Structure formats: structure tokens, C-alpha cells
Amino acid sequence: MAGKRADTADDTIRLRVPFGEEVARSLRAGQHVTLSGTAYAARDAAHKRIVEAVARRERLPVDFRDQLIYYVGPTPARPGEPIGSAGPTTSTRMDDYMEAMLELGIRATMGKGIRSRKVMELQKRYGAVYFQAIGGAGALLARHIKAAEVVAYEDLGAEALRRLELEGFPAIVAVDAHGGDAFAEGQRRYCRL
Amino acid sequence: MVEHDMREIDVREIGDRIREMAVEVSWNLGTAERECLRRLSEEEESPLGRKILSAIVSNFEIAAAERRPLCQDTGLAVVFLEIGQNVRLVGGSLLDAVNAGVRTAYRDALLRMSVLNDPLLRANTKDNTPAIVHIEIVPGDRVRILFGAKGGGCENMSRSAMLNPSDGKRGVVEFVTRAVQEASANPCPPVVVGVGLGGTFEKAAILAKKALFRPLGKPNSQLHLADLERELLDSINRTGVGPMGMGGTRTAMAVHVEAFPCHIASLPVAVNLDCHSHRHMEAEI
Numbered sequence: 001m002a003g004k005r006a007d008t009a010d011d012t013i014r015l016r017v018p019f020g021e022e023v024a025r026s027l028r029a030g031q032h033v034t035l036s037g038t039a040y041a042a043r044d045a046a047h048k049r050i051v052e053a054v055a056r057r058e059r060l061p062v063d064f065r066d067q068l069i070y071y072v073g074p075t076p077a078r079p080g081e082p083i084g085s086a087g088p089t090t091s092t093r094m095d096d097y098m099e100a101m102l103e104l105g106i107r108a109t110m111g112k113g114i115r116s117r118k119v120m121e122l123q124k125r126y127g128a129v130y131f132q133a134i135g136g137a138g139a140l141l142a143r144h145i146k147a148a149e150v151v152a153y154e155d156l157g158a159e160a161l162r163r164l165e166l167e168g169f170p171a172i173v174a175v176d177a178h179g180g181d182a183f184a185e186g187q188r189r190y191c192r193l
Numbered sequence: 194m195v196e197h198d199m200r201e202i203d204v205r206e207i208g209d210r211i212r213e214m215a216v217e218v219s220w221n222l223g224t225a226e227r228e229c230l231r232r233l234s235e236e237e238e239s240p241l242g243r244k245i246l247s248a249i250v251s252n253f254e255i256a257a258a259e260r261r262p263l264c265q266d267t268g269l270a271v272v273f274l275e276i277g278q279n280v281r282l283v284g285g286s287l288l289d290a291v292n293a294g295v296r297t298a299y300r301d302a303l304l305r306m307s308v309l310n311d312p313l314l315r316a317n318t319k320d321n322t323p324a325i326v327h328i329e330i331v332p333g334d335r336v337r338i339l340f341g342a343k344g345g346g347c348e349n350m351s352r353s354a355m356l357n358p359s360d361g362k363r364g365v366v367e368f369v370t371r372a373v374q375e376a377s378a379n380p381c382p383p384v385v386v387g388v389g390l391g392g393t394f395e396k397a398a399i400l401a402k403k404a405l406f407r408p409l410g411k412p413n414s415q416l417h418l419a420d421l422e423r424e425l426l427d428s429i430n431r432t433g434v435g436p437m438g439m440g441g442t443r444t445a446m447a448v449h450v451e452a453f454p455c456h457i458a459s460l461p462v463a464v465n466l467d468c469h470s471h472r473h474m475e476a477e478i
């Protein structure tokens with residue numbers, strides 16, 4: 001096959017997080033990226049707390065503007081290590097929180113699995129992007145998390161809100177800010193039913 | 194055999210085996226699973242799919258070398274106990290012993306506590322208990338223990354239906370294929386597909402779960418069911434879902450079907466999905 005393929009290592013885009021709307025809008029579904037910088041870990045229970053705090057007009061524990069939220073609930077860290085195994089959880093469960101989180105300014109989310117139509121539309125409107133990390137690769141992905149610190153909701157254990165320091169964390173642009181969907185495109189290409 | 198020939202087994206021994214298996218499966222993927230994933234990483238036609246599969250292979254190698262969990266979702270403990278009817282259980286409550294094994298394993302091996310006390314109140318029990326326990330009484334004087342760590346992402350994509358008998362085999366193939374296709378990336382494909390056919394509504398679901406515990410890729414001993422497994426695997430791989438749902442020709446690692454007699458009016462079918470972190474072991478006492 002002629003030309004450079006999107007999946008060769010040289011085509012990997014090295015991204016610093018957090019990033020702004022312009023970077024988010026420049027990404028296209030199917031691109032490989034590595035992420036380095038600061039991100040936040042939150043899943044079901046932390047999202048519920050954040051959204052409830054907003055409804056009560058309380059101050060939030062962090063400023064979410066331009067931040068990346070990684071949907072992850074890690075295993076406990078061993079002594080002397082920043083985090084345990086830390087692969088993505090299913091993003092679909094956070095679909096209903098997406099609009100509220102985008103209102104708070106988040107720019108990107110990362111998890112595993114498909115997103116709803118509504119999330120795709122919201123990402124177009126707000127200029128946001130969704131990455132898929134490799135599901136079930138918790139031991140491998142933990143190597144790309146250099147620091148982790150609970151910043152709120154400690155009582156939630158694995159579900160607490162954490163600040164993460166990522167280094168070369170590998171991911172794929174799964175849903176971009178233009179309606180591009182790497183799941184639908186990839187599956188269409190190989191469907192033989 | 195007369196009654197006093199009962200063999201005594203201490204429930205604490207059962208708990209200990211469960212503790213050992215819970216730790217072992219969390220970091221050490223089985224040999225058949227490793228071989229299968231390596232083979233799929235060569236067979237997969239999609240370059241992106243191959244890349245994802247090779248990351249999955251590196252992940253289980255790292256997990257085994259460093260004895261750390263393969264996946265952060267270390268699961269809900271699912272235990273099948275086949276207890277010989279000539280066994281007399283001593284040493285306390287069987288269920289307490291099972292849960293003690295799970296509790297100790299999850300705490301000592303730093304596994305994730307993923308169990309809530311109630312589906313609506315949703316407070317974490319903080320020790321990953323209770324386990325889901327299925328007990329069968331069988332002939333003999335042994336106890337066979339099947340242990341599995343079941344992730345939430347794949348469990349959530351499971352489906353069941355009461356088909357029309359007239360739907361037949363075609364209806365079953367369509368239903369199972371659609372379940373895997375609609376699950377898409379969420380259950381972390383390539384998946385292991387457990388199918389329960391027949392029985393009643395609840396029997397089909399338990400058969401589907403138990404099918405996941407069969408040695409990976411070992412066909413059903415009944416020829417028509419082994420044929421169905423092959424047909425299902427082919428059909429599922431034609432969906433194009435591929436590794437992590439990003440497109441490809443390898444969506445399932447294996448399909449295991451278990452069947453049971455059923456009512457003249459029924460064709461129950463249940464599909465229980467497990468992810469590529471297919472964590473299960475068995476022991477016999």
C-alpha cells in the first residue's frame with residue numbers, strides 16, 4: 001500500500017496536556033497520540049459529586065478549564081509507587097455528565113468504548129475530543145503515570161478525584177470535534193456480515 | 194456407600210484455595226489465553242488492531258513479570274462449587290469461608306474493591322465481598338472449585354432473550370452476533386463469549402456464565418453444539434468490531450455454548466461476555 005499509514009509509530013502526535021480548543025479541533029479520529037502533562041482521574045461517583053456540587057453552587061475542588069479527564073479507577077498503589085494498575089473504564093457511563101463537564105470547561109476525555117450521539121454533538125459544539133486508551137492494559141498504562149495525588153472525595157477510594165502526571169501516555173483519537181468516529185469508521189471497513 | 198463413609202472437608206481449605214486463585218488470576222493470564230492473544234495479534238488484518246493486540250500482549254507480560262493486576266478492574270469474584278454428595282463440610286459456614294478467602298486475597302494483593310452493598314444505596318463494602326456463589330451437588334466425594342474474576346465493563350454488555358422456537362439456530366446466531374456487535378468496544382474485545390441455551394430464563398444465564406469457565410476454545414462435546422460454536426465465532430468475527438472496537442477481523446477469542454433441555458414453548462438464550470482479561474482458574478479438593 002502506498003503512502004504513510006496513520007498507524008505507523010512516526011505518525012504519533014505528541015501532545016501536551018492540558019490543551020486548548022484550537023488543538024482539540026485540529027485532531028482527527030484515528031490519529032495516534034501520546035499525552036504528557038497534567039490530567040484528572042474521575043469516574044462515576046466523582047462525576048456525580050461534581051455535578052451535585054455545581055447544582056448547589058458550591059466551589060469546586062479544581063478548575064476544570066481545558067483539562068483532560070481520564071475515566072479510571074486504579075488499583076491501590078504499592079508502597080513507593082504513584083499508582084496501581086490504571087487502565088480506562090467504560091466511558092458510556094459518563095455520557096450523561098458530559099454536558100455539565102463541558103460547561104465547566106473540560107477539553108478532553110479519555111476512557112474506553114463508544115460514546116452517544118449526544119456526546120458527539122456536544123464535542124462539536126464545545127470543541128472537545130475523546131481519546132480511547134487500551135482497555136484492560138492497566139499494568140502497561142500505569143508505567144505512563146508518573147505521579148498521582150487525591151485532590152478530592154478521598155472517601156470514594158478507587159473513585160476519588162485524582163490529579164495525574166502523564167508521560168507519553170498512548171491513546172487513539174476515538175471521537176473528534178467534527179463528528180469523526182474511529183469506532184464506526186474502523187468497524188465499517190472490516191464488517192463482512 | 195453407607196453414610197459413615199462421608200469424606201470430611203474443612204471449609205477453610207476451600208476458602209484458602211479461593212484466596213490463592215483470586216490472587217493468581219489477577220496478575221497471571223492463563224496459558225491458553227496468552228497463546229490465543231498472541232495468535233490473534235498475527236492473524237488480525239487491521240494494522241491498528243494488530244497494534245492494539247500487541248499492547249495487550251505486552252500488558253500481560255508486564256503483569257506476570259511484576260506480579261501486578263492485568264487490569265485495574267480486578268472484578269467481582271464469581272465462584273462455582275460442585276460439591277460431591279458424599280462430602281461432609283466441617284469447620285464453619287461455607288459461604289463465610291468463601292468470602293474470607295476473597296476478602297484476604299483482595300486486601301493482601303492490593304486488588305481493587307469494586308463491590309457495593311446495594312445496587313441503589315451504592316456504598317462500597319471495602320473488601321470486595323460478597324462473592325457470587327453458585328452451588329451444585331454432584332455425585333462423588335470431592336469439591337471442585339471454579340473461580341473467576343468478572344469485570345464490570347464486559348458483564349454490563351451481557352444479554353438474554355426468550356426466542357421463539359421457530360427462530361431456531363438462525364435466530365440464536367443472529368441474537369448472539371448482535372449482542373457482540375452492539376457491545377462494540379465496551380467489553381474490551383477480543384471477547385470470550387459464553388452462551389447458555391435452553392432451560393428456563395435463569396438457567397440460560399447461569400449456563401452462559403459457566404460456559405466462560407471451560408478451558409479456552411475447547412469445543413462442546415456434542416457435535417451440533419460444537420458446530421454452532423464454530424458458526425458463531427465466524428459470524429462474530431465478521432461484525433468487524435475488532436480489537437477494542439476500532440475495526441478488525443478478530444473480535445472474539447472463543448465461543449463456548451452450554452445447553453440444557455427446555456419447555457416445548459421456549460428457546461431461552463443468554464450471552465455472557467468476558468473481556469480479553471479472561472481470568473479464571475479451577476481447583477479440586
Ligand code: SF4
Pocket residue numbers: 087088089135136137264265266267343344345346347379380381468469470
Ligand atoms: S472489560 Fe475486562 S479488560 Fe476491560 S476494563 Fe473491564 S475488566 Fe478490564
